[in-house]
Amino acid sequence: MGTGTRASHPGTEADNAEADNAATADGRALSEAVRSVLAHIDAHARRAHPENAPPHSPAPTRPTGPTRSTGSAHPATLEALASCFGLSAFERDIVLLAAAAELDPTTGARCGAASGDPERAYPTFSLALAALPEPHWSALTPVAPLRRWRLIELADETRLTVSRLRLDERVLHFLAGSPYLDARLHGLLRRTTAPDALPASYDLAADRVAAGWAGDAGQRAPLRVELVGGDQRSRADIAAVAARRSGLGLYTLTAADLPTAPEERDRLARLWQREAVLLPAALLVETGDGLDREQAGTADAFIESAAVPLCVSSTDPRPGERQRGERVTVPTLDSEEQLGVWTAAFDGVPDISEDDLRGLVEQFSLPPHLIRAAGAGVVRDLPHANGTDATVLAWQAGLEEARMGMDELGRRIEPQASWGDLVLAERQLKILRETVAHVRQRATVYQEWGFASTLRRGLGVTALFAGGSGTGKTLAAEVMAKELGLDLFIIDLSQVVSKYIGETEKNLRKVFDAAERGGALLLFDEADALFGKRSEVKDSHDRYANLEVSYLLMRMEAYRGLAILTTNMKQALDTAFMRRIRFVVDFPFPGEAERAEIWRRVLPARAPMKGIDPERLARLTVAGGSIRNIALSGAFLAAEEGDRLRMRHMLEAARTEYLKLERSLTPSEVQGWI
Structure with a gap:
């Protein structure tokens, strides 16, 4: 599969210059092909309506035998379009006739003259059937390529033969050598670029994905691959490398964004399949873990209809009886592969030894893209680190990347206690x-x-x-x-x-x-x-x-x-x-000696205090958590009064804490406090 359009992906300056030259040549060939098909329109006008024929049109000639095309110099884009969508010579000429209406300002008048009705100054199926070589009615059917793949659109679908024919804008730009993602897919699809390199085991997985797309004669579901395991970005990297090796780009679609209405889903599927051929590209469908039953059914129906390279990406294999092609599992990187990724990510960072990198490998099990992000962060921050060791920065970067996805699952505490x-x-x-x-x-x-x-x-x-x-x-x-x-x-x-x-x-x-x-x-x-x-x-x-x-x-x-x-x-x-x-x-519940020690450690040395006695405070039969609460509450009471922290503040705070614990202070606990 593939059209070989050169403008799909950026290249070197030489490649771009070559693409510009080729686009110019294709533009000239397209203009020549348009003139050739219009000559058939003029010839029909001469035969059917000589009184309306253009004054300088070619002499009327009736083909004496079958003709395979309107001209010999067709642009590569038109040949690619015809080849990929299986267009007959007649259907290809209809495409050219519709393109002529956009490219040649004389087309309207010439169509009106050929149809014998100046008001019908536009291409129609009836005109094509009458004027173009090798006509066949099947080209008009909804299941034929022109309408199935929306290459041609009817202004009024209730008037099949006399309705205006319009060439889809995306197809027109493709013929003109300016390929781009169809605007109707913007917001649904996003371009996914391939990394420069993958670890060896990921590389083998990419080969398996590419082989799954290629399929074989005995395979029931060619062009589809199920990629499971790992994290979402790793699956996308593997699929992108597989697409690059297959000569394709890669776009990603989230299954939750698929329309649930069958007619909208079918329209989207056809639009993408046409796009996959024109770009050319493969599609990565990220199913995720949060699909409800309706969304899962929608995704399955969309995947089932795919007739172009498609990869179904998920953490776990999707349940169901429908075959989704070959299953490829994202492998777990062994320690040596991880060491290679860490080494490449920190290449050029001074003062990081192999032993330091092995320590990072032992502690962190990050996917390659997060390791690269950690390395990039260290390279960025090192000049401003004020002497902080590069190994410390690398460890901190590893922690930051490892936190991704954890904060929503629990409460993170950056440890300060010793x-x-x-x-x-x-x-x-x-x-x-x-x-x-x-x-x-x-x-x-x-x-x-x-x-x-x-x-x-x-x-x-x-x-x-x-x-x-x-x-x-x-x-x-x-x-x-x-x-x-x-x-x-x-x-x-x-x-x-x-x-x-x-x-x-x-x-x-x-x-x-x-x-x-x-x-x-x-x-x-x-x-x-x-x-x-x-x-x-x-x-x-x-x-x-x-x-x-x-x-x-x-x-x-x-x-x-x-x-x-x-x-x-x-x-x-x-x-x-x-x-x-x-x-x-x-x-164990702390004894009085332990409680006194906790009180001494809780009270800061620089806090203004008068008469605070940890030994007396230790008579309170509370655990360390309550001791911290009482000390802090007493400090706020003293600060509000503008006074130093005294035992009376502690007494008031202790009463509040005991109420929370549904207990009462005993005289022996507070004896001699005030």
Whole structure:
């Protein structure tokens, strides 16, 4: 397939000059072909209506035998149009006659003379049947190329033979050597350009897509390919490279934008198929994950009608019985391929070694286009980095690109807390540091030392933080994220769990798939909402609830980062699930000594204070979260009075906090405060 039109895609200056010369030659040939078809109109006027014939028209001659064309010098664009749409010689001459009405100002008068009616000064099917060589009635039918592909339009479709014939504007510009995307497709389609290079495995996928478009004699659905997996941009890059290798451009259409009305959808399908031939180009239909039943049916009908190269792009294979051609899966890049992409993206950036790049590969699992974006960002920012190390900038760029798609799935916290902000017993701190070591050294242990090949499953680092509200579970996760140089994403399981079967797993998959890009630290808050003790399976809902829990644990165990569950009720968790968690950290309610230390760390040294006694404040039997609330509220009360922070401010703030906790202050807690 293809017309070989040279103006479809930009090239070098020499290529453009050659295209301009060819367009000029085609323009001359088109003018000559138009004059030739008009000569037949004049000849008919001489024969049928000699009194109306133009005074300087050629002498009337009646063809004595079959004639295949009106002239021998046809422009390449006309030959391409005739070849691609299967036009007969008669249909090709009708195209020229309609083009003449736009290009030659004498056409109207000459048509009026030939039809014997000066009021009918325009091309018609009846005139074409009478005046042009090799006429056949089938050219007029709606299923014949002229009307099926909207090459010719009728001003009044109720008057078939005498209605004015108009050449479609897009076809006219094509014949004149000025191809462009039909204006009726603007807003629906967008041009997709191919990257300069692809990783080797992506390159093979592009070859498979191109081969799927080529098809073979025994293939039931040639020209269609289903491209699944990866992210949307990666699929588009693969399809664009496949199109370039096939000599095609690539345009992308979102399935949700397809018209649902059958007649509008059919009109769009025909318009695109004509466009695919004229450009030439392939189409990438991005089906996405949010199509409702009606939109999915519309997309299937549109895809089914395609008779030009088309690629169906989706994260997962679309369900259904209709064949969508060969299925090509976007491969997962191995570490060496990722290293190659990172190396190319940071080529020319000083002070980044191969070891630094390997560290980025171990942490981030980004598609090539995001790696290139990260590299471009570092190159842009490095001159203004004020001495910041290029490796640090590269890590930050990787984090920024990995965040794409995560912010809408959870609450992101940029970690600021350090180990000094935690008030925990050494036993808990030791487990937290050991957990960090498991994440930091996973590449060494799993790959270099070979443990991944012997263990195979359960390689993800999972932890359970158990303790009451405000005991420091989220703070500990923030400290660990800071230590690892990662983002902390807090996932509210109450927003993830759905009453609809299968939706919870879909939501969890979105979270983990997005987090895999950067190995973010995931904190699933209030896990006991999902991880209660398993009850006897009495109905399908009980069974699916257990499947949801199993799916979450499976994804946690396979996750390349650190996934943490928090609970206020450890005793409510099933012991069978507890065995699948690698680390369990208990966050006890702080004793009086720990509370005093928390008070000392919460109160800033530069805050104006008078008479503040952390030892007395520690008598309040509240956890660290409440201590922070009381300290902050007391500070605002003091600031509003224009006074220094005093114990009476703390007392007032403590009363407010206790009301929130539905408790009452005891005399022993506040004795000696004022």
